[in-house]
Amino acid sequence: MANPVLVEVTRGGVVESVHRGAIAVYDADGGKLWEAGDTERPVFPRSAVKAIQALPLVETGAADAYGFGDRELALACASHSGESEHVELARAMLAKAGLDEAALECGAHWPNSHAATVALARAGGAPNALHNNCSGKHAGFLCTCRHLDIDHRGYVAAGHREQELIRDAMEAVTGAAHDDAHRGVDGCSIPTYAVPLKNLAHGFARMATGQGLGRERAAAARRLMGACMGRADLRLMQAAPGRIFVKIGAEGVYCGALPELGLGLAIKCDDGAGRGAETIVAALLARLYKADTALSSTLMEIATAAVESRVGARVGEVRPTAILT
Amino acid sequence: MANPVLVEVTRGGVVESVHRGAIAVYDADGGKLWEAGDTERPVFPRSAVKAIQALPLVETGAADAYGFGDRELALACASHSGESEHVELARAMLAKAGLDEAALECGAHWPNSHAATVALARAGGAPNALHNNCSGKHAGFLCTCRHLDIDHRGYVAAGHREQELIRDAMEAVTGAAHDDAHRGVDGCSIPTYAVPLKNLAHGFARMATGQGLGRERAAAARRLMGACMGRADLRLMQAAPGRIFVKIGAEGVYCGALPELGLGLAIKCDDGAGRGAETIVAALLARLYKADTALSSTLMEIATAAVESRVGARVGEVRPTAILT
Numbered sequence: 001m002a003n004p005v006l007v008e009v010t011r012g013g014v015v016e017s018v019h020r021g022a023i024a025v026y027d028a029d030g031g032k033l034w035e036a037g038d039t040e041r042p043v044f045p046r047s048a049v050k051a052i053q054a055l056p057l058v059e060t061g062a063a064d065a066y067g068f069g070d071r072e073l074a075l076a077c078a079s080h081s082g083e084s085e086h087v088e089l090a091r092a093m094l095a096k097a098g099l100d101e102a103a104l105e106c107g108a109h110w111p112n113s114h115a116a117t118v119a120l121a122r123a124g125g126a127p128n129a130l131h132n133n134c135s136g137k138h139a140g141f142l143c144t145c146r147h148l149d150i151d152h153r154g155y156v157a158a159g160h161r162e163q164e165l166i167r168d169a170m171e172a173v174t175g176a177a178h179d180d181a182h183r184g185v186d187g188c189s190i191p192t193y194a195v196p197l198k199n200l201a202h203g204f205a206r207m208a209t210g211q212g213l214g215r216e217r218a219a220a221a222r223r224l225m226g227a228c229m230g231r232a233d234l235r236l237m238q239a240a241p242g243r244i245f246v247k248i249g250a251e252g253v254y255c256g257a258l259p260e261l262g263l264g265l266a267i268k269c270d271d272g273a274g275r276g277a278e279t280i281v282a283a284l285l286a287r288l289y290k291a292d293t294a295l296s297s298t299l300m301e302i303a304t305a306a307v308e309s310r311v312g313a314r315v316g317e318v319r320p321t322a323i324l325t
Numbered sequence: 326m327a328n329p330v331l332v333e334v335t336r337g338g339v340v341e342s343v344h345r346g347a348i349a350v351y352d353a354d355g356g357k358l359w360e361a362g363d364t365e366r367p368v369f370p371r372s373a374v375k376a377i378q379a380l381p382l383v384e385t386g387a388a389d390a391y392g393f394g395d396r397e398l399a400l401a402c403a404s405h406s407g408e409s410e411h412v413e414l415a416r417a418m419l420a421k422a423g424l425d426e427a428a429l430e431c432g433a434h435w436p437n438s439h440a441a442t443v444a445l446a447r448a449g450g451a452p453n454a455l456h457n458n459c460s461g462k463h464a465g466f467l468c469t470c471r472h473l474d475i476d477h478r479g480y481v482a483a484g485h486r487e488q489e490l491i492r493d494a495m496e497a498v499t500g501a502a503h504d505d506a507h508r509g510v511d512g513c514s515i516p517t518y519a520v521p522l523k524n525l526a527h528g529f530a531r532m533a534t535g536q537g538l539g540r541e542r543a544a545a546a547r548r549l550m551g552a553c554m555g556r557a558d559l560r561l562m563q564a565a566p567g568r569i570f571v572k573i574g575a576e577g578v579y580c581g582a583l584p585e586l587g588l589g590l591a592i593k594c595d596d597g598a599g600r601g602a603e604t605i606v607a608a609l610l611a612r613l614y615k616a617d618t619a620l621s622s623t624l625m626e627i628a629t630a631a632v633e634s635r636v637g638a639r640v641g642e643v644r645p646t647a648i649l650t
Binding site (some may be wrong): 121185189270 | 509
């Protein structure tokens with residue numbers, strides 16, 4: 001059965017395009033708060049689980065050994081846009097472990113930010129692996145390898161110790177099997193495992209509360225979530241500092257955690273559209289924070305985006321459907 | 326009811342994302358050859374109907390008056406990517422009518438081509454309205470106004486004579502009402518009218534055959550289609566020179582015409598994804614040309630696109646579903 005239409009894109013008075021998707025909201029006990037669509041089908045969370053993938057960086061003691069604070073931990077959990085500030089921070093993280101960008105196996109691409117791309121081209125530059133949106137995460141992986149004194153070469157392969165540490169953390173937090181049948185290769189070359197949305201939501205409720213993670217992992221999770229919420233440059237997280245954690249993944253995924261509500265959430269826009277996923281997650285947060293009318297209304301504003309012509313006229317909008325409101 | 330899944334995007338052995346959509350294939354008598362999904366719902370064809378929107382340029386005699394050949398007519402029907410060759414040709418078309426880019430009301434944007442964007446930025450440049458992917462179409466509009474000796478200012482507005490000429494041509498060719506309720510504003514500021522896919526397909530069968538258009542319009546249609554097919558830089562059209570006309574529109578639309586088969590086609594990817602629309606139209610063409618096994622197999626290769634990691638490894642694919650094969 002088709003998942004419901006969660007987002008409409010209008011032009012004039014006509015619906016031009018639609019986005020279908022699924023939503024799971026769970027608490028740390030695995031109790032379902034709300035669902036829409038099929039939440040049992042495994043989906044690749046991609047970059048949405050970077051905070052879970054960063055657990056070994058903290059748990060092994062690597063983050064402390066290299067003196068990483070919130071800035072570095074937030075970058076390890078982030079998808080950055082290739083701005084020079086983030087490029088330099090990833091470079092500095094590698095330098096702490098005696099490495100440079102040659103050690104990165106994520107591949108190079110032009111910055112995700114159009115402005116950063118234009119600035120780089122104007123300066124006569126070209127992108128290297130530090131501009132890859134995942135370079136902070138990879139710098140964290142490499143620092144973990146160095147701290148554990150294991151050969152970092154090939155650290156992106158499924159059989160490498162670093163990826164095994166990550167897979168073990170992902171399995172423990174989400175409770176979903178991370179086997180070969182569910183494995184794909186992410187854009188940055190590391191394994192990504194398809195996980196049902198309900199497990200991702202449950203896992204992020206654990207990340208938010210520490211419940212069911214054990215003392216040490218709970219502390220690592222708290223530290224990582226705190227770093228991300230403290231350094232948030234996303235409107236959604238800035239709307240309620242320290243209260244909302246969300247992270248986008250490629251192909252229309254978001255995972256999130258709401259510490260004060262003890263909830264985790266995961267959404268997938270079926271067709272992989274970022275604009276669809278952004279509207280779904282913002283409208284979902286507005287719904288979950290309905291009791292806080294000011295916050296809920298700010299979130300609903302974010303959920304509705306203008307479609308503009310090339311001269312900047314508002315000619316339509318991207319908006320949530322009634323299911324979400 | 327939901328339209329069928331026409332495209333799957335895989336990663337490893339898992340389907341990561343899907344694209345739903347609708348397809349209409351009609352002949353010039355309005356006879357249905359094949360349909361999938363809802364073809365009655367009006368959809369904005371956007372740039373996919375540029376060849377129909379260019380009819381007044383030829384029919385008014387403007388194209389001849391300014392000495393336009395296939396290059397200029399093809400650009401008037403095209404969505405270019407901001408390469409300097411196309412920017413300069415649009416500039417030259419305007420110059421023939423005594424105008425420059427200041428007359429363009431389409432707005433500016435960075436080239437659709439990433440390479441052209443980087444080249445422009447490296448040269449210290451910034452985009453103007455000539456880089457707009459629609460600048461050739463707008464140059465044609467402006468030349469038509471000048472040739473008819475009407476004030477070109479405000480030529481993008483629904484009430485302007487130029488837009489009325491275009492709307493009349495669109496109504497005559499597609500047989501669908503172009504009224505206020507179906508009107509939106511396109512990215513380049515001109516009106517775009519939502520039209521059922523079946524009407525768009527029927528209209529392009531008429532464009533391909535001239536049937537039902539009258540002698541003068543049929544000649545203009547033949548000239549425009551010929552110019553486009555002769556100047557095609559699209560793999561789909563290069564696969565069978567002179568036999569396939571297709572044009573993409575924003576938000577996942579393609580219209581097409583197959584002169585030798587006497588058919589027109591129109592497709593819409595529900596969520597507006599370009600990658601979905603590209604796979605749908607290529608697989609549809611492969612199906613329609615099944616009798617030509619070499620061509621059909623080339624088209625099916627185009628229909629299946631690699632999903633690559635940032636180091637260029639093939640980690641999945643975008644492929645048509647069984648409905649299309």
